[in-house]
Amino acid sequence: MKALPFIVLLLGSLLTISALLIWVERRLLGQWQERYGPNRVGPGGILQTAADVIKLLTKEDWIPPFADKTVFILAPAVVVSAVLLSFAVVPFGPSLVVADLNIGILFLLAVSSLSAYSIVLAGWASNSKYALIGGLRGAAQMFSYEVYMGLSLMGVVMLAGSFRLRDIVEAQQNLWFCIPQLLGVGIFFIAALAETHRLPFDIPEAEAELVAGYHTEYSGMKFGLFFLGEYLGIVLMSSLIVILFFGGWQGPWLPPLVWFGTKTVVVMMLFLLMRATFPRPRFDQLIAFGWTIMLPATLINLLVTAAVILMNRHDVS
Amino acid sequence: MIRDLPILNELRLKFGTNGVQVEETRDGVPTIRVDRASVVPLLRFLKQDAEQPYPMLFDMTAIDERNRKTRPMEASNEFTVTYQLFSFVRNQDLRVKVALSSDDLALPSVTSVWPSANWYEREVWDMFGISFNGHPHLRRLLMPKSWEGHPLRKDHPARATEMTPFELTDEDVETEQDLLKFNPEDWGMQRKDxxxxxxxxxxxxxxxxxHGILRxxxxxxxxxxxxxxxxxxxxHRAAEKMGERQTWHTYIPYTDRIDYLGGVMNELPYLLAVERLAGIRVPARAEVIRVMLxxxxxxxxxxxxxxxxxxxxxxxxxxxxxxxxxxRIFRIIEAITGGRMHPGWFRIGGVAHDLPVGWTHLVREFLEYLPSxxxxxxxxxxxxxxxxxxxKGVGRYSTQEAIDWGVTGPGLRATGFSWDFRKTQPYSGYEQFDFDVPTAVNGDCYDRGLVRVEEMRQSLRIIGQCLEYMPEGPTKADHPLATPPNKDRTLQDIETLIHHFLAVSWGPAIPAGEVMAKVEATKGCNAYYLISDGAPWPYRVRIRTPSFPHIQMVPLISKGxxxxxxxAILGSVDFVLADVDR
Known part of the structure; x- marks a missing residue:
């Protein structure tokens, strides 16, 4: 039962990291956009998110009378639990993992994509037109990115010869997979943006036309959970990118956890930078992009990787 | 002479000398009076069959003539409906007026000739109670459905103190909310097919x-x-009705807030119109300052x-x-005028003050900053x-459609049609400036954007020329109607003191007449059509704004x-709701 304290610690740090990430994002956006960002609560505004959480928790817990009550409450819980559950297989260090499953990648893909349900359910249960359109967009978007998201990882799996995340990290002892899988890392990064519904893929939210999309009717901490889910998603996807393509915890001199953390932070910053840079494509453009460009590119990546592996094997024998 | 214009002869030949009567106006715009029966055929002729046609319904409004002392026509003319047409080939306006008496306030609709007449006719119905036979959806446009009376009629109160105290009970809220409910069948729409x-x-x-309170x-x-x-x-803030209750001078700040992003740009057409009525020539320095701002x-x-x-x-x-x-622009505006978004700084006959010491430095700094x-x-x-x-390819319309719907400004130029009133009908000395009129090809959202971005560069060029060639001299005309009048002689001379006192306390009495002035404003052509009865306040203020026709066109270009x-379309059209509703 030594796992229990670790799990508690993990949950605690994940929530703290997400809260910090929100603050970091707002400060960085401020810097990039020639303004300050939150700088009043605590030193440099670091406690802003804490203040926001207190505000959200003490707000009236409002459920619109026209909503489907059970599903309405369930929806925000789905996204947070799905993302938190996915962290169970993430190795933060050589032995820092909750469950070292031998099908780690498959488990992760399966569980993390459950979060799309939360968007669809929220959109449906709100019983409001804006939320409904947002929910439907979420579903349409999921169909277009889930396919190439999973496939883009198969190159890594082939190179490592395992679905276990720890094996994948260890297989990168000599060469990070981001070099042989350059295309794969690009594709997976785009898919990860779509999975976390960050700009330019925040189409279910699209505040310009849909007010707030699927969570239009949400307020208080139920809205806060969607928010938290989004930022936990960024942490998850960034850790995953580091594990799969950038050698995970590996690195000289420093302890593994520090390496893992540093790499993850860099990738997270990239997520934030995306938001400051890009406009939002239309959802039909995103779907067309997924099926006509990303999917073929993924398949080519897969074929080439397989061919190279087979050729090398032939040389050996 | 206006009476001898070829188009008028053409009309007389076709519709008879009695059917087409020429009226003199102060602005020199050919103005004809026609009878009710020939409105639609005459307008259709002018739009389609005339040798050099008038393809744009530039504006359409009405006048309640009942209190007017200097009424141009006979006493039975209690209301006048005015169609303002524009011909690009001739570069000329044409005003067509129809007289109505209050026991029979109806006209045939011209929506079959111009689709853009739809909202204009609804507005006239809303404001004056003049109905248009054959209009597809003749109902209130600006006022709430529950409104009683027609606000721009002279017998409608203009101030809250002239009405019973306003009360909003819970039942009223319910009723108003019910009235706002949308019923597709009212608009001939199907709920399903x-x-x-x-x-x-x-x-x-x-x-x-x-971008504002648009539904x-x-x-x-x-x-x-x-x-x-x-x-x-x-x-809707009743800007036109306010005009009838403000002096010529005190109305200036109201104009700032019509297109609230345009600031002093809005004052310009109003003042050009007033100055034309009063016969004031604005000194060169004031003109260039106005252009620069x-x-x-x-x-x-x-x-x-x-x-x-x-x-x-x-x-x-x-x-x-x-x-x-x-x-940074507001910093310059603030240094010059003291205000920011709505300085209210132009005056009848000039501007409020001379430029402050050091203005060249501020402007030059900005000119160096913005291009990069x-x-x-x-x-x-x-x-x-x-x-x-x-x-790209979104919200596209052709030059023909743009003209049909009354589109002016960048939205028109984006279709490839180079038309800028600063070039074609220069005002305030624009003819002396060297600048280009940017155009694009496709008339879609992207092209409207391209045109505006290039326009900013051209504006910088104009400002650069203002900076370089700013003339010396007075900033207000030496004219008895310039407001506030020059004070230099008042302490020596009782006559000028009396005059100054009256002009400041009551405001100037602008000579009677009708006049229109238009400018190439930020969003398109903004025009003021003013009627003076010789009083210290306007008899009628009509504001033709560019956003109004542009918004009317949005459904057409969004379908599909x-x-x-x-x-994206709404963003590219660039409207301001205050400019739509006035």
Whole structure:
């Protein structure tokens, strides 16, 4: 039962990291956009998110009378639990993992994509037109990115010869997979943006036309959970990118956890930078992009990787 | 002479000498009076069959003549409906007036000739109670459905103190809310057809994407737009009615707030019209100062458009950069006028003060600062592939459609038609400036953007010339009607003291007459049509704004696009709700 304290610690740090990430994002956006960002609560505004959480928790817990009550409450819980559950297989260090499953990648893909349900359910249960359109967009978007998201990882799996995340990290002892899988890392990064519904893929939210999309009717901490889910998603996807393509915890001199953390932070910053840079494509453009460009590119990546592996094997024998 | 214009002879030949009577106006715009029966054929002739046609219904309004002392026509003429046409080939306006008596306030609708007449006729019905036979949906446009009376009639109160105290009970709230409910059948729309049940999405009046309190009821098949019914009037502040209660001078600040991003640009057409009525020649220095400030405001307005347009297609950062730049413009405006967004700084006959010491430094600094920023924005926004994918080919219209619907300004030039009133009918000394009129080809959202961005560069050129060639001399005309009058002689001479006292306490009495002045404002052509009865206040103020026809056109150019495109279209049209509703 030594796992229990670790799990508690993990949950605690994940929530703290997400809260910090929100603050970091707002400060960085401020810097990039020639303004300050939150700088009043605590030193440099670091406690802003804490203040926001207190505000959200003490707000009236409002459920619109026209909503489907059970599903309405369930929806925000789905996204947070799905993302938190996915962290169970993430190795933060050589032995820092909750469950070292031998099908780690498959488990992760399966569980993390459950979060799309939360968007669809929220959109449906709100019983409001804006939320409904947002929910439907979420579903349409999921169909277009889930396919190439999973496939883009198969190159890594082939190179490592395992679905276990720890094996994948260890297989990168000599060469990070981001070099042989350059295309794969690009594709997976785009898919990860779509999975976390960050700009330019925040189409279910699209505040310009849909007010707030699927969570239009949400307020208080139920809205806060969607928010938290989004930022936990960024942490998850960034850790995953580091594990799969950038050698995970590996690195000289420093302890593994520090390496893992540093790499993850860099990738997270990239997520934030995306938001400051890009406009939002239309959802039909995103779907067309997924099926006509990303999917073929993924398949080519897969074929080439397989061919190279087979050729090398032939040389050996 | 106006009476001998070839078009008038052409009309007399076709419609008889009695049917077409020429009226003198102060602005020299050919004005004819026609009888009710020949309105539609005459307008159709002018639009389609005349040798050099008048293809644009520039404006349409009415006048309640009942209290007018200097009425140009016989006493039975109690209301006048005015059609203001514009011919690009001739570069000429034409005003067509129809007299009505109050026991028979009806006219045939010209919606079959100009689609844009739809809203104009609804507005005239709303404001004057003149009905138009054959109009597809003749109902109130600006006032709430529950409103009693027609506000621009002279017997309608203009002040709250002239009415019973306002009360809003819970039942009233209920009734008003019920009246706002959208009923598709009222607009001849289907709730479903054989394959699909439509969704009616209520976009606004409080919505993040509508840039103000505009309500659009969108009929959707999935996310595809089938039709849109715009509902305007939430920003209506009775600016035209106010004009009848303010002196010529005290009305100036109201004009600032019509297109609230245009600032002093709005004062210009109003003052040009007043000065034309009064016969004031504005000194050269005042003219150039006016041009410089107006162009600064054009850039400020375009910067707001640029940022919000990028935001409408989901780009978060540009709006912050552009508002920062706009702030630099406001710093100059503040140094010169003391105000920021609405300085109310132009005066009848000139401007309020001379330029402050050191203004050249401020302006020069800005002229050096902005160009590099603009090219940075080109990379950030206009050359961004996602931005292009969102805006190219979206919300397209042709030059022909633009003219049919009364589109002016960048929206017209984006279709490839080079027409700028600063060039074609120069005012305030624009003929002395060297600048180009940017145009584009396709008339889609992207091209409207391109034109505006290039316009900012041209405005910088104009401002540079103002800086270089600013003439010396007075900043207000030496004219008895210039307001406030020059004070230098009042302490020596009782006559000028009396005059000064009257002009300051009551305001100037502008000579009777009708006049219109138009300018190339930030969003298109803004025009003031003023009628003076020789009193210290206008008899009628008609404000023709560019945003009004532009918004009316949105349903046409949005049909068949997706919901997300609607926001790109709204952003590219660049309207201000105060400019629509007045």
């Amino acid at each position: 054989d394959h699909i049940e439509y969704m009616f999405l209520n976009l606004g009046p409080a919505h993040t994407g509508t 659009l009821v969108v009929q959707l098949a999935g996310e595809r737009i089938v039709d849109i019914v715009p509902d305007i009037g939430f920003h 107006a162009e600064l405001f054009r850039i400020a307005s375009h910067l707001v458009w640029y940022g919000t347009f990028a935001q409408d297609v989901g780009q978060l950062s540009p709006v912050f950069y552009m508002f920062t730049d706009r702030e 920023r603009l090219s940075e924005y080109d990379d950030l926004v206009l050359r961004n592939p996602i931005f292009q994918a969102r805006t 696009h997706l919901l997300a495109d609607l926001l």
